[in-house]
Amino acid sequence: MSIWILFLILLGLAITGYIIGRQRAWQLTTGANGIIHSRPGHHGMYVAIWVFVPATLIAILSVALVPVFATMSVVSAMPDHMRDLSEGAFSLLLTDIRNLAGGNATSKEASADVVALAQHLVAYRENAKIILSVVVLAIAGAGFAFAFKGIHPDLRARNRVELAIKIFLIVCSVIAIITTLGIILSLVFESFLFFFKVSIFEFLFGLHWSPQTALRADQAGASGSFGSIPLFVGTLLITFIAMCVAVPVGLLSAIYLSDYASDRIRGVVKPILEILAGIPTVVYGFFAALTMAPLIRNTGEALGLDVASESALAAGVVMGVMIIPFVSSLSDDVINSVPQSLREAAFGLGATKSECLKQVVLPAALPGIFAAVLLAISRAIGETMIVVMAAGLGANLTLNPLEQVTTVTVQIVSLLTGDQEFDSAKTLSAFALGLMLFIATLTMNIVALRVVRKYREKYD
Amino acid sequence: MTDITVERPADQTERAERSARLLKKRHASEFRFKLYGVFAILVALVVLVSLLTTIISGGYSAFYQTEMQLEVTFTPEKVDPKGDQSEASFKKGNFLSVFKEAVQKTFPDVTGRRDKKAVRALYSPGSYLILREMVMEDPSLVGKTVKVWLPADDVVDMLNKGFIDRNLPETDRPISDKEIAWIEKLEKAGHVEMAFNSRFFTNGNSREPELAGIWAALKGSFLTMVVTLSLTFPVGVAAAIYLEEFAPKNPFTDLIEVNINNLAAVPSIVFGLLGLAVFLGMFNMPRSSPLVGGMVLALMTLPTIIIAARASLKAVPPSIREAALGMGASRWQAVSHHVLPLAMPGILTGTIIGMAQALGETAPLLMIGMVAFIVDPPGGLFSGGLTDAATVLPVQIFLWSDMPERAFVEKTNAAIIVLLSFLVVMNLLAIVLRKKFERRW
Numbered sequence: 001m002s003i004w005i006l007f008l009i010l011l012g013l014a015i016t017g018y019i020i021g022r023q024r025a026w027q028l029t030t031g032a033n034g035i036i037h038s039r040p041g042h043h044g045m046y047v048a049i050w051v052f053v054p055a056t057l058i059a060i061l062s063v064a065l066v067p068v069f070a071t072m073s074v075v076s077a078m079p080d081h082m083r084d085l086s087e088g089a090f091s092l093l094l095t096d097i098r099n100l101a102g103g104n105a106t107s108k109e110a111s112a113d114v115v116a117l118a119q120h121l122v123a124y125r126e127n128a129k130i131i132l133s134v135v136v137l138a139i140a141g142a143g144f145a146f147a148f149k150g151i152h153p154d155l156r157a158r159n160r161v162e163l164a165i166k167i168f169l170i171v172c173s174v175i176a177i178i179t180t181l182g183i184i185l186s187l188v189f190e191s192f193l194f195f196f197k198v199s200i201f202e203f204l205f206g207l208h209w210s211p212q213t214a215l216r217a218d219q220a221g222a223s224g225s226f227g228s229i230p231l232f233v234g235t236l237l238i239t240f241i242a243m244c245v246a247v248p249v250g251l252l253s254a255i256y257l258s259d260y261a262s263d264r265i266r267g268v269v270k271p272i273l274e275i276l277a278g279i280p281t282v283v284y285g286f287f288a289a290l291t292m293a294p295l296i297r298n299t300g301e302a303l304g305l306d307v308a309s310e311s312a313l314a315a316g317v318v319m320g321v322m323i324i325p326f327v328s329s330l331s332d333d334v335i336n337s338v339p340q341s342l343r344e345a346a347f348g349l350g351a352t353k354s355e356c357l358k359q360v361v362l363p364a365a366l367p368g369i370f371a372a373v374l375l376a377i378s379r380a381i382g383e384t385m386i387v388v389m390a391a392g393l394g395a396n397l398t399l400n401p402l403e404q405v406t407t408v409t410v411q412i413v414s415l416l417t418g419d420q421e422f423d424s425a426k427t428l429s430a431f432a433l434g435l436m437l438f439i440a441t442l443t444m445n446i447v448a449l450r451v452v453r454k455y456r457e458k459y460d
Numbered sequence: 461m462t463d464i465t466v467e468r469p470a471d472q473t474e475r476a477e478r479s480a481r482l483l484k485k486r487h488a489s490e491f492r493f494k495l496y497g498v499f500a501i502l503v504a505l506v507v508l509v510s511l512l513t514t515i516i517s518g519g520y521s522a523f524y525q526t527e528m529q530l531e532v533t534f535t536p537e538k539v540d541p542k543g544d545q546s547e548a549s550f551k552k553g554n555f556l557s558v559f560k561e562a563v564q565k566t567f568p569d570v571t572g573r574r575d576k577k578a579v580r581a582l583y584s585p586g587s588y589l590i591l592r593e594m595v596m597e598d599p600s601l602v603g604k605t606v607k608v609w610l611p612a613d614d615v616v617d618m619l620n621k622g623f624i625d626r627n628l629p630e631t632d633r634p635i636s637d638k639e640i641a642w643i644e645k646l647e648k649a650g651h652v653e654m655a656f657n658s659r660f661f662t663n664g665n666s667r668e669p670e671l672a673g674i675w676a677a678l679k680g681s682f683l684t685m686v687v688t689l690s691l692t693f694p695v696g697v698a699a700a701i702y703l704e705e706f707a708p709k710n711p712f713t714d715l716i717e718v719n720i721n722n723l724a725a726v727p728s729i730v731f732g733l734l735g736l737a738v739f740l741g742m743f744n745m746p747r748s749s750p751l752v753g754g755m756v757l758a759l760m761t762l763p764t765i766i767i768a769a770r771a772s773l774k775a776v777p778p779s780i781r782e783a784a785l786g787m788g789a790s791r792w793q794a795v796s797h798h799v800l801p802l803a804m805p806g807i808l809t810g811t812i813i814g815m816a817q818a819l820g821e822t823a824p825l826l827m828i829g830m831v832a833f834i835v836d837p838p839g840g841l842f843s844g845g846l847t848d849a850a851t852v853l854p855v856q857i858f859l860w861s862d863m864p865e866r867a868f869v870e871k872t873n874a875a876i877i878v879l880l881s882f883l884v885v886m887n888l889l890a891i892v893l894r895k896k897f898e899r900r901w
Contacts, residue, residue, distance in 0.1 A: 004842055067744060162792045169706060172698035176719045176766070179759050183730060186737035249500045256497025269501055276508055278883060280820025282854045283515070283876050286861045290869065291514050321507045352486055354493035375725065382727020384823035389861060409729055409823070416736065417826055434733040438726065445725040449718075 003063060006133055010059070010140060014052035017144050021047030024151045038157035046157040049164050050147035055140035059132070066128045070121055077120050079113055097121055187438055190431030197425040198226045203432060205229065209395035209406075211415060211426045226429050228436070230395040234405030238316045238387060239380040241401055245320025246380075247373055250327025255357060257328075258335050277325035285389030288318035293390060300402060308392070308404040315390040316401065319380055327376050334368030335361060339459055367455040371448040378444040382437060384409040408433050515880075519873025525657035525670060526612040526620040528583060528646055532562040533605040534595060545599040553595075555588040566651075567642065579642055584611040586671045609655065614669040614867035616643060620652065623866060634866075660874065664835040665856065669867035672860070674875050676837035680750055680830070680850030681819060683838060687754020687846065688761060688818050693811055695758075696765030697800075700807075703766070704773040705795050724763035731760045732827025740828060748829040748849040750838060756824045761814040768810020772803040777901045805897035812890040816883050822854040830855055853879050 022044035028036050036043075074097060075083065082093060093114070100118035151157075195203070206227015253273065257266050293314035300307035307313075338361050346356035362369070392404035393414055415430040538558050542549035563580050564570075570579050584590075587610045594608070595601050611617075615635050618624045620643075630637050646652050663673030699720075707713040735756035739745045745752050776799045784794035825831075832849050839845035851859070853875060860872040 064743065158790065162790055165792055166702075166706060169698045169702035172695045173702045173707070173716050175695055176699065176716055176723055176762065179723060179734070179762070180719050182738055183726070183734045186734055186741075187730075190737055249503050252497045252500035253504060256494070256501060260494055260497055269505075272508065273501075273504055276504065278816065278820075278887060279511070280822070280854055280879065280883070282820070282822045282857050282861075283511075283880070286857065286872060286876065287511050287514065289861065291510075321504070324504050352490045354490045355486065357493070378725060379727075382729065384727070384729045385858065388823075389858070409727070412729060412733070413823070413826055416733075417829075417831055431733060431737070434730055438730050441725060441727055441730075442722060445722050449721060 002129055002133070003059075006059060006136060007056075010052055010055055010136070013137075013140050013144070014048040017051040017147070018044035018048040021045075021148065021151060024148065025157075028151070028153050036153040037155060038159075042157040042161050043151050043155065045161045046155070047144060047147040047151070049161065050143035051140050052143075053164070054143050055136045058139055059136045062128075062132050062135075066125070066132070070124050070128065073124050074117055074121050077117060082113070101125070183438065187431055187435040190428055191435045194425060194428035194432045197428065202226060203228055203429075207397060209411070211411070211429055224425060226425070226432075228408075228433065230397040231406060231408045231411055231433070232436075233397055233399070234312070234391070234395070235381055235407040235409075237399060237401065237405055238312050238319065238391065238407055239377055241313060241316025242320035242323060242380045243373065243377060245317055246323035246327050246376055249320075250324045250376075251331050251369065253324070254328040254331040254335060258332055259353060259357060259361075273325045273328060276321065277329075279322075281322065281383065281385040282389070284318050284322050285385040285387075288314050288386055288390035292318050305402060307402045310390060310392040310404040311402050312391060312405045313401040315387050318390065319383055319386050322383070322386065323376050323380060326379060327372055330372035330375060331365070331369050334365045334372060334455075337368070337456070337459060338364045367451050371451040371455070374444045374448040374451075378441040378448075382409065382441050384413060388413050408437050412437075515873050515876050519870060519875075519877045521621050522660060522870040522874035523657055524654045525659070526617040527609040527653050527655045528612050528616075529651040529653070530559075530562050530566060530583070530587075530608050530610050531605060532558060532591060532608050533565075534558060534591075534602050535561075536603045539595055540602050545602065547596060550592060550596050550599075553592065555592045555595075559583075559588040559591060566646075570642075575638070578636075578639060582613055582616050582639065582642060582646075584613055584670045585668055586666070587611070609653065611659065611670040612652070614865055617670055618866050619643065620654070623870075660871070664837055665833055665851070665859070666835065669863075669865050669871055672868070672871055674853065674856060674878060676834045677851050677853045677856035677875075678878075679837040679845075680753075680834065681852040683750035683841060683845050683850065684753045684757065684825075684852055685815060685819060686841060687751055688757040689811075689815060691755065691758035692761050692765055692814070696762050696811070696814075697769050697807060699762075700766045700769030700773060701795060701800070704770045705799065706791065720763050720766055724767065727823075728760055728821055729823040729827065731756050732824030734759070735824060735828045746847040746849075748832045748851075749847045750850050751846040752828050753825050753830050753850075753852065754846075756828060757818040757821060760821065760824060761818045764814040764817065765807075765811055768814070769803070769807045772806025772810065773799060775806065775901070776802045802899065805893055809890045809894045812886050812893070816886040816890075819886070820854055820879065820883060822852075822858055825852060825855055826858075831859065833859075853882075 022040040025036060025038075025040035025043035028034075029040070071094065074094070082090075085093060097114060097117050098121070100114065101121040203226050206225060207229050208225045208227045209230050210225055253269075257270060261269065289310075293309060293311065296311055296314050296317075297307045297309055300311075342360055342364060343356055346360040351359070387407045387410050391407060391410055393406055393410065394404055395406050395411075396403055398405060412430045412433050415426055415433075535558065536543070539553040539555065540549050541552050541554075560576075560580065563583065564576070567579050570576055590610060591608065612620065615624070616639075619626065619635055619640070624633050624635060626633075626640060643652065659671060660673045662675050663671055664676035666672040699716075703713065703716065707716075735752055739752045739755060740747055780798050780802065781794050784798050785791070789797065830851050832851060834849060834851045838848035838850040857872055857875045857879065860868045860875060
């Protein structure tokens with residue numbers, strides 16, 4: 001809470017700095033020659049930036065660092081027997097101390113030592129808060145003094161302010177790179193830890209997936225095996241079913257809307273199709289589990305087929321529906337970007353509309369459609385909620401769409417929700433799966449974007 | 461000569477016939493092709509309509525709830541053991557016994573431990589808590605006998621709403637003949653009623669369907685969205701301005717662009733893994749909190765907003781910039797005074813659509829532990845709510861969809877209706893914004 005107050009104070013100081021700086025610059029204009037390089041507002045901004053930015057950076061940095069130092073201080077204040085605890089018990093102890101310091105419930109009755117440590121932590125935090133506030137305000141004051149002294153008719157305040165803004169803009173654009181790096185590094189790092197425990201060959205080529213590891217050394221049965229082939233087969237099976245729904249429906253509706261439909265119909269139908277894209281996936285998942293799966297099961301039973309209650313078909317069909325608008329809007333773009341002259345030439349030779357479409361437009365648009373399908377596949381592979389809710393957990397190695405299969409994303413969710421220890425092979429395997437998922441989707445996206453770019457260049 | 465003149469018409473008619481047949485075939489195939497298109501659109505529309513109808517028809521009934529009247533006597537000794545009408549005293553009070561007594565009085569002829577328990581179970585198990593809350597709000601009730609409407613147990617509610625068939629054999633339904641007889645007795649006395657289910661909007665999660673509500677999840681969603689918006693909007697717009705207006709054409713800029721395009725297509729669950737490994741694992745940020753959830757969703761929506769903002773900046777004609785530069789404005793002045801205001805409607809539209817996406821997102825939030833069972837809503841925005849354990853509406857839907865009770869199906873549908881109405885409102889807002897402020901150059 002006090003961090004908000006500190007922030008508000010800084011903001012107030014910055015505004016004051018702006019007003020004072022502007023005032024000062026105005027006074028300069030009434031001086032001997034009365035010409036200043038930048039407008040008074042720029043001088044004001046210049047002061048405000050010096051007041052606000054360094055102080056805020058320091059504040060953010062210390063907010064991130066204070067908990068780390070606080071923990072270190074608590075650890076150093078601990079009696080020896082606590083420091084000798086096993087890793088799990090030690091982190092539990094730290095959590096207890098933190099909870100006690102925060103006034104929350106603890107896992108067990110707190111001993112006198114723990115209470116003392118919690119008080120130590122509270123005192124440390126209080127002190128840190130006071131020191132932090134003083135330091136930050138001092139930096140703001142120093143920034144103000146520096147900037148205010150610098151105000152001068154020749155000061156290039158505008159250029160400096162704009163440089164600061166430009167740096168901010170660049171930092172914001174670099175966040176995209178940092179995010180990608182963060183994803184890659186965290187996934188690769190955790191996967192490395194996993195591959196120390198489980199061989200990479202077993203993971204890539206193993207045919208058996210059952211991540212339940214033994215909790216105790218003497219426990220029998222649950223040894224844990226991490227062959228990911230069944231997961232990828234399951235993912236591809238569901239993706240294939242989804243594509244069987246999404247590609248024909250999406251492509252044909254895109255063709256109809258772009259070449260046959262009147263403007264009025266297009267104006268109505270297109271937004272309605274877009275609604276399908278706006279529905280949250282959790283809703284599709286619920287629909288798949290509660291409506292589509294029983295429907296398919298009952299139909300199958302009426303036909304004398306044996307259908308699992310969480311069949312791959314149900315999840316796949318609903319996922320296909322979700323992807324229809326994606327395919328249709330992408331292929332709509334592609335079909336529209338085929339030059340009109342190609343169509344006119346075909347019509348000039350007496351082709352009917354469908355002949356022109358089938359024999360001229362679609363072949364010309366094929367690379368683009370291929371890219372669209374690739375993007376749709378990458379989306380289907382990464383889709384999570386529908387399969388979590390409608391596909392099963394059992395890793396069956398099968399191609400039968402009526403049986404239950406599991407997917408990569410389902411396993412990631414089931415491995416990482418609920419109780420977990422951070423270093424077990426079971427938890428780490430989720431990151432290895434995530435890495436595979438990331439690599440697969442990234443490759444498809446890069447290929448698809450390449451194809452699209454080449455295709456555009458061809459007709460632009 | 462004559463041979464030829466005789467032969468030609470024959471040949472021509474044959475050719476004409478053949479081409480007529482061919483033309484017919486071609487037109488038929490044209491017609492079929494068109495039909496495929498119509499059929500494809502119909503398939504999509506039918507699925508959409510059936511999706512919406514199953515959800516609305518399955519969910520509207522959750523907005524009202526069966527309530528049963530009970531005559532409750534708040535005996536002072538039981539309710540207020542300390543006798544000072546203080547909150548602490550009420551908390552110690554034995555409201556369960558008050559409730560038991562009231563039920564006993566309504567059904568005087570029910571005897572035997574098991575039957576007494578069964579008849580109490582017709583009312584919500586949280587009834588005594590509701591009674592306590594009533595007294596805490598209005599201490600003058602102590603010592604009085606009042607008629608209170610209490611929520612019925614979910615099985616009774618389902619029976620009353622007609623989801624359980626009374627005519628089924630007893631073994632096939634979750635409610636016994638005896639219990640139905642008791643309910644019918646209450647019905648005859650006019651003590652069973654349908655009322656608007658305000659608890660659905662004011663309560664947090666609960667194991668009892670009749671007490672479960674979406675308020676905690678709504679609040680969690682709100683806090684998460686505040687974090688997401690306040691991070692992603694400034695950063696997204698700034699990045700778009702840089703890339704569109706300032707960036708020189710060099711490999712570094714290309715790298716950023718490729719990155720953004722790829723991030724837009726990274727599966728959302730991968731962002732969840734990033735949040736788990738970096739925000740929770742490395743920075744030890746609070747698990748299950750709207751702060752971390754909002755940060756993960758901000759990273760996820762960032763590409764959407766950057767792409768939308770760039771498109772609308774690009775749509776502003778260069779003449780505007782050139783005019784500003786010609787008047788002596790700096791690049792930044794040209795952008796901030798002229799280009800950005802003109803591009804704002806488009807940027808806002810893109811932002812709203814990105815936020816709608818984030819509002820419906822579930823998977824990454826499961827990774828950072830926002831699946832907790834949340835009864836109490838998180839605190840306010842400035843009173844620590846950002847770091848409290850919280851859940852969001854889509855996750856609540858996911859959690860309820862897993863519950864075995866029949867009544868939770870209805871709740872899930874109702875929560876979906878609420879979520880969808882939020883999304884509809886946001887999208888309508890985006891459309892209005894676009895229609896009203898969009899300029900064609």
